[in-house]
Amino acid sequence: MARLGFIVNAASGNGRGAKVWSAVERELSARSVPYDVFRTEASGHATALAQRMVRDRSYDSITAIGGDGTVNEVAAGLLGSDVALGHIGAGSGNDFARAMGLPSEPSEAVEALVRGDRLEIDVGRAGGRVFVNSFGSGFDGEVAARSNGSPWKRWMNKIGLGAVSYGLIVLAALGAYRPARVNVALDGRSYDFDDVWLVVAANLPYLGGGMHICPGASATDGVMDVCVVHGLGRLRLLRHFPLIYRGAHVSLPYVTMLRGARLSLKSDRTLACHVDGETAEPLVTELTLVPRGLSLIVPERQ
Numbered sequence: 001m002a003r004l005g006f007i008v009n010a011a012s013g014n015g016r017g018a019k020v021w022s023a024v025e026r027e028l029s030a031r032s033v034p035y036d037v038f039r040t041e042a043s044g045h046a047t048a049l050a051q052r053m054v055r056d057r058s059y060d061s062i063t064a065i066g067g068d069g070t071v072n073e074v075a076a077g078l079l080g081s082d083v084a085l086g087h088i089g090a091g092s093g094n095d096f097a098r099a100m101g102l103p104s105e106p107s108e109a110v111e112a113l114v115r116g117d118r119l120e121i122d123v124g125r126a127g128g129r130v131f132v133n134s135f136g137s138g139f140d141g142e143v144a145a146r147s148n149g150s151p152w153k154r155w156m157n158k159i160g161l162g163a164v165s166y167g168l169i170v171l172a173a174l175g176a177y178r179p180a181r182v183n184v185a186l187d188g189r190s191y192d193f194d195d196v197w198l199v200v201a202a203n204l205p206y207l208g209g210g211m212h213i214c215p216g217a218s219a220t221d222g223v224m225d226v227c228v229v230h231g232l233g234r235l236r237l238l239r240h241f242p243l244i245y246r247g248a249h250v251s252l253p254y255v256t257m258l259r260g261a262r263l264s265l266k267s268d269r270t271l272a273c274h275v276d277g278e279t280a281e282p283l284v285t286e287l288t289l290v291p292r293g294l295s296l297i298v299p300e301r302q
């Protein structure tokens with residue numbers, strides 16, 4: 001049996017990563033599955049670990065245990081290799097695991113890693129970063145910047161008030177963000193938008209812990225789905241915000257949905273950005289897709 005490689009972010013999901021790993025480790029031992037595990041210590045560490053494990057040539061697959069930030073970093077380390085990506089969602093949002101239907105229950109998850117299939121998925125590139133799920137800029141980047149690493153948010157999550165803290169962060173970002181003029185060039189076509197709140201390029205439908213921002217997005221179709229929210233005021237945006245949870249925002253006149261493989265963004269000022277929910281360089285303007293850039297381990301298809 002091939003040796004499985006694991007990269008665990010014990011801190012993800014406010015300590016859920018450590019608990020999920022303990023349960024997975026028990027399952028691996030019970031099935032006598034050989035494995036190695038490495039734990040992340042800080043931001044960026046999972047990419048360095050994945051690169052080192054690829055160089056070792058000892059693993060057919062490397063599984064990220066953590067949230068969207070951890071799977072993003074491991075995917076960045078695997079891109080360009082033939083080592084498959086496994087993932088068990090143990091974060092707060094887990095949008096990638098949700099969209100790809102990856103099990104989190106330990107015995108199901110290990111069964112998928114041992115006996116599952118490989119699915120070739122597209123990977124986005126944004127500046128020097130990658131994204132497996134989504135890239136967001138504008139208001140969306142502002143929300144990510146305010147939530148990542150916030151000790152206050154961590155404390156609220158710990159006492160079970162994660163949804164409240166997220167709501168307050170969204171309100172604070174809503175108050176602070178100034179809409180921008182943005183030119184979107186997609187596969188050679190050019191679009192100008194005024195009063196832009198956000199531009200999201202997505203490989204998969206969910207963002208921000210289950211918001212259905214690009215309902216038609218698929219990681220296997222060779223294109224990014226792009227959502228531009230523009231031309232409305234703060235109060236109207238706030239009122240329409242809940243529609244995003246069920247993807248009902250797409251028919252609003254303030255929402256433009258586009259599709260393409262090569263995206264270029266120009267704005268009249270620098271916009272905050274994120275890749276898979278983690279804050280990225282604010283100057284990212286060029287996005288491309290690597291079609292079928294990674295093999296993802298998915299539960300065995302019947």
Ligand SMILES: Nc1ncnc2c1ncn2[C@@H]1O[C@H](COP(=O)(O)OP(=O)(O)OP(=O)(O)O)[C@@H](O)[C@H]1O
Pocket residue numbers: 009010011012013014040041042043044045066067068069070071090091092093094095276277278
């Ligand atoms: N040992 C560690 N201690 C603290 N932070 C870490 C550690 N290892 C990695 N990190 C950082 O933890 C952050 C959060 O990780 P991740 O996104 O996986 O979890 P999450 O935020 O709980 O989940 P989600 O993104 O799905 O909401 C990332 O920025 C990552 O770089």
